[in-house]
Amino acid sequence: MIRLAGNSQDGIQAIGGFLARLAGRSSQDVMTYMTIPSTISGGPSIFQVRIGSGEVLSAGDEADFLVAFYQHSYVDHISCLKEGGVLLYDSDHVEPNLDDKRFVYVGVPITGLTVEALGGTAKDKGKNIFVLGLLAAIFHFDAEKVKALIRERFGRKDESVVNTALMAFQAGLAYPVGNVLSTRYKFEVSPNRDGARAQITMDGNQAVAYGALAAGVRYGAAYPITPWTSVMEILRGELPKYGGLFVQCEDELAAVSMALGFSYAGHLALTGSSGPGISLKSEAIGWASMAEMPLIIVNVQRGGPSTGLPTHVEQSDLNQAIFGGHGDSPRVVLAAKNVEDCFYIMIEAGRIARKYSTPVFVLTDASLSTRIEAFDEPNLKEIMLSPELDLTPRPEGFKPYPLDAITRHAPPGTKMLDGKYPVVTGLEHDEHGHPTGRPKLHLSMTAKRRDKLKKLADELPLPEIFGDEEGGEALLVGWGSTYGPIHEAVKIAREQGESISAMHLRHVHPLPNGLDTIFARFKRVIVVEMNDQGLYGHGQLATILRARYCDPKIRSFNKTDGLTFRVKEILEGVLK
Amino acid sequence: MSTATLESKIAPAIPEKLTKKQLSADHPTWCPGCGDFSVLAGFYKLLEKKQLPHEKIVTLAGIGCSSRFPYFVNSHGAHFIHGRAVPLASGVSLSRPDLHVFVFGGDGDGFSIGGNHLEHGARKNIDLTYVIMDNSVYGLTKKQTSPTSPIGFKTKTDPAGAIDQPVNPMKKLISAGATFVARTHSAQINHMTQMMERAMAHKGFSVVEVLSECVEFFPGAYDPASPRKGGAFSIIDEKKNDGTPEDAQRHDTTDAAAAFKLAELPFPGLFGVFYEVNRPTKNQLEDKWIVSTREKLKGATDLDLLQATFDRMK
Numbered sequence: 047m048i049r050l051a052g053n054s055q056d057g058i059q060a061i062g063g064f065l066a067r068l069a070g071r072s073s074q075d076v077m078t079y080m081t082i083p084s085t086i087s088g089g090p091s092i093f094q095v096r097i098g099s100g101e102v103l104s105a106g107d108e109a110d111f112l113v114a115f116y117q118h119s120y121v122d123h124i125s126c127l128k129e130g131g132v133l134l135y136d137s138d139h140v141e142p143n144l145d146d147k148r149f150v151y152v153g154v155p156i157t158g159l160t161v162e163a164l165g166g167t168a169k170d171k172g173k174n175i176f177v178l179g180l181l182a183a184i185f186h187f188d189a190e191k192v193k194a195l196i197r198e199r200f201g202r203k204d205e206s207v208v209n210t211a212l213m214a215f216q217a218g219l220a221y222p223v224g225n226v227l228s229t230r231y232k233f234e235v236s237p238n239r240d241g242a243r244a245q246i247t248m249d250g251n252q253a254v255a256y257g258a259l260a261a262g263v264r265y266g267a268a269y270p271i272t273p274w275t276s277v278m279e280i281l282r283g284e285l286p287k288y289g290g291l292f293v294q295c296e297d298e299l300a301a302v303s304m305a306l307g308f309s310y311a312g313h314l315a316l317t318g319s320s321g322p323g324i325s326l327k328s329e330a331i332g333w334a335s336m337a338e339m340p341l342i343i344v345n346v347q348r349g350g351p352s353t354g355l356p357t358h359v360e361q362s363d364l365n366q367a368i369f370g371g372h373g374d375s376p377r378v379v380l381a382a383k384n385v386e387d388c389f390y391i392m393i394e395a396g397r398i399a400r401k402y403s404t405p406v407f408v409l410t411d412a413s414l415s416t417r418i419e420a421f422d423e424p425n426l427k428e429i430m431l432s433p434e435l436d437l438t439p440r441p442e443g444f445k446p447y448p449l450d451a452i453t454r455h456a457p458p459g460t461k462m463l464d465g466k467y468p469v470v471t472g473l474e475h476d477e478h479g480h481p482t483g484r485p486k487l488h489l490s491m492t493a494k495r496r497d498k499l500k501k502l503a504d505e506l507p508l509p510e511i512f513g514d515e516e517g518g519e520a521l522l523v524g525w526g527s528t529y530g531p532i533h534e535a536v537k538i539a540r541e542q543g544e545s546i547s548a549m550h551l552r553h554v555h556p557l558p559n560g561l562d563t564i565f566a567r568f569k570r571v572i573v574v575e576m577n578d579q580g581l582y583g584h585g586q587l588a589t590i591l592r593a594r595y596c597d598p599k600i601r602s603f604n605k606t607d608g609l610t611f612r613v614k615e616i617l618e619g620v621l622k
Numbered sequence: 623m624s625t626a627t628l629e630s631k632i633a634p635a636i637p638e639k640l641t642k643k644q645l646s647a648d649h650p651t652w653c654p655g656c657g658d659f660s661v662l663a664g665f666y667k668l669l670e671k672k673q674l675p676h677e678k679i680v681t682l683a684g685i686g687c688s689s690r691f692p693y694f695v696n697s698h699g700a701h702f703i704h705g706r707a708v709p710l711a712s713g714v715s716l717s718r719p720d721l722h723v724f725v726f727g728g729d730g731d732g733f734s735i736g737g738n739h740l741e742h743g744a745r746k747n748i749d750l751t752y753v754i755m756d757n758s759v760y761g762l763t764k765k766q767t768s769p770t771s772p773i774g775f776k777t778k779t780d781p782a783g784a785i786d787q788p789v790n791p792m793k794k795l796i797s798a799g800a801t802f803v804a805r806t807h808s809a810q811i812n813h814m815t816q817m818m819e820r821a822m823a824h825k826g827f828s829v830v831e832v833l834s835e836c837v838e839f840f841p842g843a844y845d846p847a848s849p850r851k852g853g854a855f856s857i858i859d860e861k862k863n864d865g866t867p868e869d870a871q872r873h874d875t876t877d878a879a880a881a882f883k884l885a886e887l888p889f890p891g892l893f894g895v896f897y898e899v900n901r902p903t904k905n906q907l908e909d910k911w912i913v914s915t916r917e918k919l920k921g922a923t924d925l926d927l928l929q930a931t932f933d934r935m936k
Contacts (some may be wrong), residue, residue: 070936246932284931286911286912287915288924289912293712296742299739300738303703303709303739307710307712307715307716308717310710311717333702430928458721462677467696468698471701472702473701480648481693481701
């Protein structure tokens with residue numbers, strides 16, 4: 047694992063991105079992790095790349111290799127370097143404590159050499175590409191492959207930009223770092239696994255956006271907010287190619303309303319945001335629940351409440367997604383477990399929204415949004431859904447809200463053969479959509495809206511158990527981006543002989559039926575989440591599971607430091 | 623979605639003549655004597671005249687007495703949440719060029735809780751027709767101050783009389799960038815229907831403010847504009863461009879500054895079209911972008927496109 051530490055404007059994300067794509071192209075598993083300050087420019091930033099030939103589950107706890115651009119980068123991050131690890135530092139800016147014999151020190155005047163190579167720019171631009179050259183030399187990357195990536199990345203800009211980048215890379219590559227390191231590290235390209243699909247490399251927000259396209263979403267609307275924004279940026283650019291449209295609205299309320307306008311018009315539509323923006327959308331989501339309108343709502347969660355930690359990760363919007371509405375307003379909540387799943391879960395969300403005519407939340411988070419992973423290329427031919435606009439004339443007696451069937455709206459433009467046109471409404475209504483306050487109807491309509499989600503629960507598969515299917519001492523239960531660290535922790539603990547297993551929920555609301563039969567097989571059930579233990583000692587999912595199963599053995603292991611779980615933290619937290 | 627693809631998906635319309643009988647739905651829940659009845663009657667009249675395909679008429683609304691409108695028109699319709707009818711309607715308009723999108727609402731829905739959306743819908747010039755029934759009071763919640771309540775008007779939330787400067791709807795709409803702005807009175811059914819007809823013919827964000835008396839909570843509010851009640855219904859004399867000397871004195875509806883001046887006349891002021899310009903709609907601009915983007919793709923299918931994106935990520 048390589049950690050790059052510098053300032054946010056140094057372009058270290060770009061090096062990280064190159065490394066991740068290089069690894070992905072070489073059939074290596076890869077996972078990245080990035081922190082950026084919430085300031086526009088400046089402030090410490092890190093980018094971490096973990097590459098492995100096996101399955102890479104988490105971003106890694108300790109670095110094998112640390113690149114420090116500044117003194118503060120060195121001071122803040124040297125503690126994460128493994129004993130025997132290598133510190134590569136810019137000797138123009140960093141003075142390490144060379145008396146600390148635990149590490150190998152490689153000082154390179156990165157700033158000076160970059161300026162020299164590129165003819166001198168005051169702002170140290172190009173340092174990142176110089177470092178990429180250094181890393182290529184140290185790890186024996188295929189230089190031609192890297193150069194191809196550089197050309198791709200900068201090719202759309204001026205030719206001189208490409209040349210400058212290639213010069214910086216060449217200068218770094220040519221720097222005599224010595225052979226000491228090459229004996230320690232080698233970047234091996236493993237042959238393609240038999241029958242395996244090619245790997246593609248992207249971050250979580252890209253996966254959400256492309257997943258939406260694959261799900262048949264052609265219309266959407268949103269308002270910018272970190273860390274959601276890049277999803278809407280991608281869709282704004284991509285959708286016109288597909289004949290669709292993504293609109294940036296004046297605010298979150300307009301965004302969800304416009305998205306519902308697209309839904310009402312008969313399309314599968316998308317809106318998204320992060321916690322505070324979702325709060326603003328919640329009234330309209332209540333309408334979607336009452337009017338039974340399909341809609342996908344993505345929440346790229348961040349630390350809250352309020353402005354909170356806008357660039358840090360937290361899983362504290364689960365309650366908001368499930369319960370954050372006025373009245374009894376059932377909705378579906380799904381959570382993506384990794385970058386690959388950000389893609390597939392959008393297709394699942396689209397499927398459910400259409401089939402059950404309901405709002406569907408997709409929860410991802412700040413760590414998934416910028417994390418780059420390589421995964422098997424999806425088989426688009428098999429899974430891609432085309433958008434449907436069903437304007438076939440509706441027969442006599444059409445009811446928008448039938449009590450004995452799931453609502454299937456007739457979008458405007460649909461000829462109604464009995465000449466009676468439907469009104470879709472947020473007022474309580476009868477089967478024809480006429481407003482009513484009749485006690486019996488509110489009772490049966492409330493049940494109708496609830497029961498369709500129970501029907502959905504009936505069709506959900508039970509989650510797989512990683513570990514002992516037949517049960518054992520402890521079961522770790524997770525949801526969302528904690529999938530990787532939880533599974534890695536379980537793997538390590540099992541290798542040490544612990545009786546421990548893991549189960550991960552993608553469908554969080556409704557829950558699949560039969561979880562209690564799984565819980566019954568374990569002595570301890572520990573829900574691992576990145577949110578607060580609350581007033582009564584249990585995290586948000588744990589509280590829901592306890593309420594549903596009345597099982598006091600369901601316990602919580604939480605944290606709220608705004609960082610992803612380290613494997614070590616989970617091991618220490620659950621094995622004690 | 624282009625109009626051509628849409629047409630192919632729609633079954634041929636059964637020829638039928640739309641009459642008031644086919645267009646009316648639930649009996650209105652408004653109080654007897656409410657001005658909104660006339661607006662509904664005027665809308666039926668307009669639809670009878672226009673003979674649009676029945677299934678292509680869409681009526682949308684937010685919350686308020688007048689926002690009950692969609693229940694009373696037998697057309698595709700949606701009754702949305704308070705203040706957000708414009709963005710809902712924008713979604714319908716932008717994604718379905720085959721439909722005729724009408725939005726109905728009141729002064730609270732449009733100028734207060736939905737004020738921001740009104741501004742941005744106007745700025746973006748989204749192709750829809752918005753009829754605002756202004757009664758200068760909150761009726762559904764039983765007499766609270768509205769954004770157009772005159773100073774001194776006593777309500778349950780201003781028992782000593784309203785103290786806040788009211789919104790001037792014409793000025794607000796003109797400055798926001800609405801491309802068709804008109805004002806009328808629900809008792810003047812011919813003038814009102816004419817205004818709605820011109821608004822409907824206009825490509826872009828067209829708004830008609832209809833003074834529509836609330837007989838229950840603000841009776842007599844618009845008497846100064848009612849000849850029958852001793853007031854004056856004075857119509858804007860629009861420029862005819864006929865080269866006559868008197869034409870120079872007439873109102874140029876493309877002149878925003880002149881429209882602003884008219885809007886500053888003391889109550890009851892003038893009625894008619896204050897402002898009307900042609901500016902590309904968001905619908906047209908987005909469509910242009912979609913078309914030029916797709917031209918470059920040489921007929922690639924959705925699958926080809928996404929596959930090509932993935933190929934670049936390898």
